[in-house]
Amino acid sequence: MVRKKELRKGTMTMKVAVGIDIGGTKIAIGLVREDGKVLKEIEFPTNVDGGPDQALEKMIQYIKSLYTVEPNIIGIGIGSPGPLDTKAGIVLEPPNLQSWHGYPLVQKIDSAFRTKVKLINDADAAAFAEYYYSHRSVYSHMIYVTVSTGIGGGLILNGELYEGVLSGAGEIGHMSMASNGPLCGCGKIGCLEAFSSGTGMMNTWKKKLESLQQPFDPDWTGKDLFEQGASGETTAAEVVKSGADYLARGISQAVQLLNPELVVLGGGIVLAQPTFYQQVVQAVPNYLLDHHKRNIVFAIAEQGRTAGFKGAAAAVLAE
CATH class of the missing domain: 3.30.420.40 (ATPase, nucleotide binding domain)
Structure with missing residues (x-):
């Protein structure tokens, strides 16, 4: 779902997406413009022992706050340690996310926002950046x-x-x-x-x-x-x-x-x-x-x- 580019104050409106970087220690979320400018950034502890649901609740809460900054977010990208099933959107067996094994992360995020959601390996995310x-x-x-x-x-x-x-x-x-x-x-x-x-x-x-x-x-x-x-x-x-x-x-x-x-x-x-x-x-x-x-x-x-x-x-x- 790509919005048509419009003119705003003499410049082209740029696409904006949410990016999530999941690690064993912390989770970072950013509102990112297509030219690479970070419009807002949020970081919080992963708390692996607390399980994925508590982390999901915080992710949903913080992503909702980003929609108040830019309502026309075109989608949400998630970088996670592997192994992953990126096609099914499932976190499989990352060594540092023991409590997340088999977690259907994309389905959970999609249910909350009904937008494009993409899961990729964290090293792939850094490479693509x-x-x-x-x-x-x-x-x-x-x-x-x-x-x-x-x-x-x-x-x-x-x-x-x-x-x-x-x-x-x-x-x-x-x-x-x-x-x-x-x-x-x-x-x-x-x-x-x-x-x-x-x-x-x-x-x-x-x-x-x-x-x-x-x-x-x-x-x-x-x-x-x-x-x-x-x-x-x-x-x-x-x-x-x-x-x-x-x-x-x-x-x-x-x-x-x-x-x-x-x-x-x-x-x-x-x-x-x-x-x-x-x-x-x-x-x-x-x-x-x-x-x-x-x-x-x-x-x-x-x-x-x-x-x-x-x-x-x-x-x-x-x-």
Whole structure:
């Protein structure tokens, strides 16, 4: 349901949608204009132990308040951790949303508002935000990789979000990089996430120091890892270099499979550690065929903390 564009005070009226970003800790809701401007933003605790119904009541309450800001909302987009059944609109089995398993979220929201409602994976939402608001005027094929506690990704092919048959496309973090590598949080051995995520690199650092009979402070964070590596602490520097190299290898495999024009890197580690970003970007060509090196462009994510709900809104705005 797309409204005709009208002239208002000399400018074109822009479409507006609601975006919801559901996380294990908090839920963020935004009223988003098609040019990316956030007209209003609301955030509240998820309270996973309280179950999905209490969160739904708050979402409905806050969305109703957004209709007082802009009554002509064209739809509601929802970004949620997977796995999901996006066609049926059901939250399946996200590890951090145990009480939500099997929850028919789209049906519940649709019953309250009788408008277009779309459910997508949260990593896909972030990917689509980067594409829709920052790059769609120039590029049609993009890979998005987010590096933080874990590693996720999203794919834009021919200008559209590619979700795959089961809404599971873009799981670059769980590409197998070594048959005898470290254990990943997903239960598999040798995933890219186990080598190059914040969690993976911290685990590697701890094991290396223990093997050298050197102390590891349990209060250390990823910031300490990068600071010590930059200051010349050999073990920390080796861990960061190895993490960047594995990430470059994973990205190169995705590039050679999909042949995109653009690779966007985001997530807490990339945004906080520009040197790490440069290490990755400089290493990727080492693993590419010459043909794939010709037009590839790298960029840092621009949408920041609002990418989740902005991308969910964009999924509605783009239809």
